[in-house]
Amino acid sequence: MPQHSWVPIPKVARGPLPDALTIYTNAGRKSxxxxxxxxxxxxxxxQILDAVPEDSLxxxxxxxxxWALPKWIHQPINxxxxxxxxxxxxxxxxDAQIREVNNQRLYQLL
Known part of the structure; x- marks a missing residue:
């Protein structure tokens, strides 16, 4: 019986994608x-996103x-x-394996 293996298609690029929408993100500690x-x-x-009490910078x-990833899920973005x-x-x-962590907010985001 022949053995098959999956060849994953990377979703993250090392450089900018040509002709892709560019999204700039930032956060403020004081705000x-x-x-x-x-x-x-x-x-x-x-889009402005408010923190929850558990959020760190x-x-x-x-x-x-x-927030940005699912909004443009079918479009290449930088x-x-x-x-x-x-x-x-x-x-x-x-390549990460998600496991439960002490920081529940981080666990939710990942």
Whole structure:
């Protein structure tokens, strides 16, 4: 019987995708908000996301990215973040195994 193996198609690229929508994300420690900003038909659009009490700056930064992914699930996108934490998660997420962690908010976002 022949053996078959799956060849995963990567969802994360190491560089910008040409002709893809670019979404800029950021979060504020003092404002306790995250934001995603993008251009649509020549107009700048944004989404402001409020923190929950359990959010840290890192989970707020991650929240903006997690909000953007399903919104444009069928479209190639580039996400620009100033968060080293979020960039590190993005690079490792495809090969990661999700397990329960002490930080329930982080568990929800992942």
């Amino acid at each position: 306790r908000r995250a934001a995603a900003t993008w251009q649509e038909k020549g107009q700048w659009c944004h 890192q989970t707020l930064e991650l929240l903006a990215v997690v 996400i620009v973040t100033d968060s080293l934490y979020v960039a590190g998660v993005a690079v490792r997420i495809e």
